[in-house]
Amino acid sequence: MPDPVPESVSETAPERIAVAFARVLRGAGLEVPVGATLTFARALGFVGLASRSGVYWTGRATLLNRPENITVFDRAFAVFWDRREAAADESELPPEEVILALDVPGADDAVGPDDEVGAEAPVVTLRWTAREILRHRDFALYTPAEFVEARRLMSDLRLVGAARPSRRRKRSRARRGAPDLRRTVRRSMRAGGEPVERAFFTAGERTRRLVLLLDVSGSMEPYARAFVRFLHAAVVSRSRVEAFALGTRLTRVTRELTSRDPDAAVRAAARRVVDWSGGTRLGDGLRRFNDEWGIRGLARGAVVVIFSDGWDRGEPEVLAEQMARLERVAYRIVWVNPLKASPGYAPLAGGMAAALPYVDDFVEGHSLAALEQLAWSISQ
Amino acid sequence: MVPLLPDTVAEVSKGLADNEYLADDGLATSIFIALRLQRPLLLEGEAGVGKTEVAKVLARWTGGELVRLQCYEGIDASQAVYEWDYSRQLLHLRAVEASHERVDEDELYSERFLVKRPLLRALAHEGTVPPVLLIDEIDRADDEFEAFLLEILSDWSISVPELGVVRADVPPVVVLTSNRTRDVHDALKRRCLYHWIAHPDFERELAIVRLRAPQVPELLARDVAAAAEELRGLELYKPPGVAETIDWAAALSTLGHSRLDEAAVDATLGTILKYREDQERVRAHGLSDLVRTAVARGA
Numbered sequence: 254m255p256d257p258v259p260e261s262v263s264e265t266a267p268e269r270i271a272v273a274f275a276r277v278l279r280g281a282g283l284e285v286p287v288g289a290t291l292t293f294a295r296a297l298g299f300v301g302l303a304s305r306s307g308v309y310w311t312g313r314a315t316l317l318n319r320p321e322n323i324t325v326f327d328r329a330f331a332v333f334w335d336r337r338e339a340a341a342d343e344s345e346l347p348p349e350e351v352i353l354a355l356d357v358p359g360a361d362d363a364v365g366p367d368d369e370v371g372a373e374a375p376v377v378t379l380r381w382t383a384r385e386i387l388r389h390r391d392f393a394l395y396t397p398a399e400f401v402e403a404r405r406l407m408s409d410l411r412l413v414g415a416a417r418p419s420r421r422r423k424r425s426r427a428r429r430g431a432p433d434l435r436r437t438v439r440r441s442m443r444a445g446g447e448p449v450e451r452a453f454f455t456a457g458e459r460t461r462r463l464v465l466l467l468d469v470s471g472s473m474e475p476y477a478r479a480f481v482r483f484l485h486a487a488v489v490s491r492s493r494v495e496a497f498a499l500g501t502r503l504t505r506v507t508r509e510l511t512s513r514d515p516d517a518a519v520r521a522a523a524r525r526v527v528d529w530s531g532g533t534r535l536g537d538g539l540r541r542f543n544d545e546w547g548i549r550g551l552a553r554g555a556v557v558v559i560f561s562d563g564w565d566r567g568e569p570e571v572l573a574e575q576m577a578r579l580e581r582v583a584y585r586i587v588w589v590n591p592l593k594a595s596p597g598y599a600p601l602a603g604g605m606a607a608a609l610p611y612v613d614d615f616v617e618g619h620s621l622a623a624l625e626q627l628a629w630s631i632s633q
Numbered sequence: 634m635v636p637l638l639p640d641t642v643a644e645v646s647k648g649l650a651d652n653e654y655l656a657d658d659g660l661a662t663s664i665f666i667a668l669r670l671q672r673p674l675l676l677e678g679e680a681g682v683g684k685t686e687v688a689k690v691l692a693r694w695t696g697g698e699l700v701r702l703q704c705y706e707g708i709d710a711s712q713a714v715y716e717w718d719y720s721r722q723l724l725h726l727r728a729v730e731a732s733h734e735r736v737d738e739d740e741l742y743s744e745r746f747l748v749k750r751p752l753l754r755a756l757a758h759e760g761t762v763p764p765v766l767l768i769d770e771i772d773r774a775d776d777e778f779e780a781f782l783l784e785i786l787s788d789w790s791i792s793v794p795e796l797g798v799v800r801a802d803v804p805p806v807v808v809l810t811s812n813r814t815r816d817v818h819d820a821l822k823r824r825c826l827y828h829w830i831a832h833p834d835f836e837r838e839l840a841i842v843r844l845r846a847p848q849v850p851e852l853l854a855r856d857v858a859a860a861a862e863e864l865r866g867l868e869l870y871k872p873p874g875v876a877e878t879i880d881w882a883a884a885l886s887t888l889g890h891s892r893l894d895e896a897a898v899d900a901t902l903g904t905i906l907k908y909r910e911d912q913e914r915v916r917a918h919g920l921s922d923l924v925r926t927a928v929a930r931g932a
């Protein structure tokens with residue numbers, strides 16, 4: 254059913270519409286490369302501007318490339334085409350200006366970015382012995398200055414994932430294994446066509462995918478900002494790492510964390526996660542992870558690390574069921590619980606007790622030393 | 634050689650429908666643009682919504698050969714582009730040697746010993762209609778392979794060191810599918826048009842069942858399409874795709890049912906739900922409820 258075309262739209266050339274709409278999309282927070290805008294304009298030349306649906310689907314095909322952005326796209330399109338005021342929907346748009354209890358320099362004492370340099374300068378003078386103390390100190394007890402230092406130590410962490418046999422084979426020096434005919438033919442040229450010197454393949458290896466799930470609920474707050482640094486270190490140092498924030502909803506933060514600049518990366522991730530320090534329904538969040546990412550392949554054969562204190566407002570049965578699903582596809586599940594280090598802690602509370610039977614490795618992760626141990630555990 | 638250039642989106646819809654594929658406006662528009670701009674089309678969507686089918690139907694419609702490259706982990710140039718026929722090369726070498734002739738390397742690396750894999754076949758195609766190249770489940774291949782693919786999809790040419798550059802006169806129609814087990818690289822996405830295939834609505838699904846399983850009685854088809862829609866709203870681990878709906882309708886009609894009833898659903902639940910937990914959830918929800926709602930919706 255073609256809607257009547259607004260006059261302002263029908264009178265304009267495709268190029269102008271394309272550029273204008275791309276600007277609206279960018280304003281709504283989507284990434285629109287210039288190339289895509291050009292493709293959109295060219296495609297509009299073929300599809301025409303006569304119907305709303307034609308322009309809409311042309312935009313979808315050329316400007317959008319992930320289903321998560323469909324809602325934002327639809328809203329932007331409605332604003333653009335119908336000149337509809339989107340004020341009523343504003344609350345549903347991902348809020349961009351959430352202020353978080355994160356370690357963005359200056360955020361703690363609510364001073365401007367100009368003070369960044371000043372805040373960081375004295376830290377460099379920390380001596381090695383101080384570092385050693387820092388390594389074992391609980392993240393929750395950190396002063397802001399110590400935290401800045403810890404961040405530097407954390408960016409030195411290097412993660413090596415567990416290996417598994419790959420289908421890709423590599424050349425072997427050994428005289429056994431699968432024959433490498435390509436090289437054998439090449440070599441036999443030297444011997445006048447006689448395959449005297451035979452070449453072989455050996456099985457290759459590759460690292461398993463690493464999936465990091467970070468609980469960002471209120472009770473995890475003292476640790477979440479340290480862990481998000483760990484996530485960043487993991488994401489930039491390796492390929493095949495995926496990171497998610499688990500709160501009242503599930504947010505994939507891998508892309509946001511890929512920036513080399515840790516502060517920028519963490520800020521971008523923080524902007525993406527809308528429910529920092531809210532409540533958690535771990536079971537529901539995990540279920541969403543399983544449904545949308547994990548079972549269809551992301552968690553298959555992967556090392557899955559869950560950073561959470563196990564506080565769950567949902568039913569423990571839900572969490573147990575989702576852990577069971579995850580366990581069936583994952584290679585290993587590592588649960589990092591900072592509370593484990595506290596004297597007298599026993600994982601008896603609902604969520605943690607329900608999840609524990611499915612966990613391969615239960616570690617502390619409350620300090621730098623503990624995170625180093627975690628890095629080792631991941632490589633097993 | 635004539636590439637296929639439809640004039641309108643409606644022409645695409647009709648062409649696909651004539652070949653037993655009912656595309657919605659979104660998909661038809663994407664295909665139309667892909668054909669006009671000669672750009673690859675990346676399709677994503679839940680399993681069973683008919684991503685792979687799009688390429689097959691396009692091949693039937695355009696009359697082009699369907700060239701399929703199934704991706705898997707570790708796939709490399711020797712399986713995707715070309716390989717030399719080593720056993721024949723070795724035999725040839727032995728034969729040449731036995732007749733005491735000199736070994737000619739150029740002869741050894743000539744087309745005679747070349748095994749063309751899908752990508753090369755799609756580019757080196759000789760015929761009046763460009764082939765349809767289906768690159769299935771690209772998310773299963775490694776990142777390196779994706780980068781390699783990007784080069785081919787940008788230049789429509791492949792270089793075989795021993796032979797030279799193979800260039801397509803008319804670029805093939807390219808359809809890529811992904812199940813999102815990982816993100817496809819942005820660079821590749823930029824090269825492609827993108828369409829997310831969603832589950833069809835009731836009317837479209839009914840039309841698809843009628844088309845693909847014509848033996849199914851009309852009332853049963855309506856019941857089944859309505860029940861499938863209902864099931865998708867139950868927060869299942871694996872909501873049924875269109876493929877399952879078609880299978881389910883066919884199974885029920887094979888069993889001689891002409892309407893949906895509780896016993897029939899109970900006996901055939903495994904055709905539409907493939908997880909034990911999902912079956913339990915639906916049974917706990919109540920099969921009679923499901924049937925009642927579906928029959929009311931379908932009527």
